[in-house]
Amino acid sequence: MFTLKQQFISKTPESRLYQVDCPVIGLTGGIATGKSTVSKILEDKGLAVICADKLVKEVYQSQKTIDHLKSHYPSVLKAKEIDFSKLRELFFGDKKIQEDVEKLIYSQMPETFLKKYHSFKDPQILIYDVPLLFEKGLDKLVDVTVTVYCPVEVQLERLIIRDGISEELARNIISKQMPIDEKAKKSDIIIDNSQKQPNLVHFLNCFL
Template sequence: MNQVIGLTGGIASGKSTAADYIREKGYPVLDADVYARKSTAKDGPAYPGIVEHFGSGILEEDGEIDRRKLGAIVFNDSKEREVLNHLVHPEVRKLMDRDKAEALSESHVFLDIPLLFENGLDRQCDITLTVYVDQETQIERLMERNSFERSEALARINSQMPLSEKRERSTEVLDNSGSKADLFDQIDDFISSIEK
């Protein structure tokens, strides 16, 4: 029987690298961030509520939401982040659930969801899989990837559930402290185990 696998991690933990590799292996990976972008686009279902709450100052000239401006607000204010999540997450869930039902008839399905545990979506999964790195590695990777100052990187990391907690709550863990090849080997092992 096909299973729903919740794939999660933290910012700069390597979750996207893992998701891309799983996709290359031929499995459907439904990415919550892609659905979030769809739902917050100018013609998306969450857009009107976001603009109404946060104001037109978060918009680019073409009317699309400037994700960096919105991010600067919500990553430094947990109340505002809650408002945004309340507007976006139900829409993301609707879109994802529709595609998940369709894909499950064909194969195991991976749900790539950064806030898997935070939003209680782990309860919809047969297996939860966390891509883990220690915090110092996470900070360094994020600073390098996004040209963030250390304080900016920490604000982003601290806005999420600690990876150590996600690791504790997960059925399975992919340790991404080593090389990409190490990560891919762990994914191969995991896929072999679910295919048995």
Template structure:
């Protein structure tokens, strides 16, 4: 059974699919297929960048807290500097999360309810870790073996295997995500097979969304 969406400040209008997966699992490729099928995508990572754009409430607060040296010369946030400041300082990390999480959540909820497609997909790497699944009717895990995560990410980000392993270790264990998810899509196979399986899931989600709409 899918998740029951909790009450929030926005009236519930849309059936929401939460899409998640570990680093290197291929969430972007899958969300692109959903877009091709006419489904609106709300990406938590993109929103996290939007809430710290120049002149935003989020960035102004960060500047007031850390100073102007947290910026690039063009006035945008220097994420590497920010990451360095909070990486080994739990108090600073807590302060930043307290600032940004409500801003991100507010924008996510707004965008989910403004979507006009038959249902809407919320893409969030930390869907379960940040309790964003409570805003979803159903969840889909994009799953690949850990070795594939490491191989893909090293190639994509030009980083080291040890760095990728560290990121994976900081996220919810793969098996825990598998247990929490309503559906699991194996993304370690040919793209044609992945697409075919996703299209079948899409047909199911259209039916789920239709049933949800008729109950409103």
């Protein structure tokens, strides 16, 4: 069983994300840097991993979300299912709608997060895989911050190949995110994923 070394435990339960009892490692990265790959490797090693993107998908399926969208934006529902292409169109076309939907989703995140956390039955460590770790200020609520890193040109190449898109579009997508070099500078630990396999040696040295 993995246990975090004492020097990496920087929070008390009272000051930690959602006041959980065990240390939380915030895992982040940029699009196509390999964060999901690292997250899966850690999960396969037996670590408790919560993926923020999966929580968001779960929240979108909640009755509270469906009822709100039905009441305020009925055009995004089709046979009681969310048409995400229409929702994205509204979301990115109107800042007020964007703020409203984000508030709706994030208001349900604590409950959804804690439900998943308790399903692990008192884990010694929790990995929170969250793309917007720094953007949302969550780095201040976790014990350790970790960025999965690769140079931006590698990131660009991977994104073009993965999604089958043009270089122009790929650069535009990457430009909308916090630069990966900035995330790396803000992090306690960097996982280098420049090559075919992520280098986890430095990260795993945090554990007993």
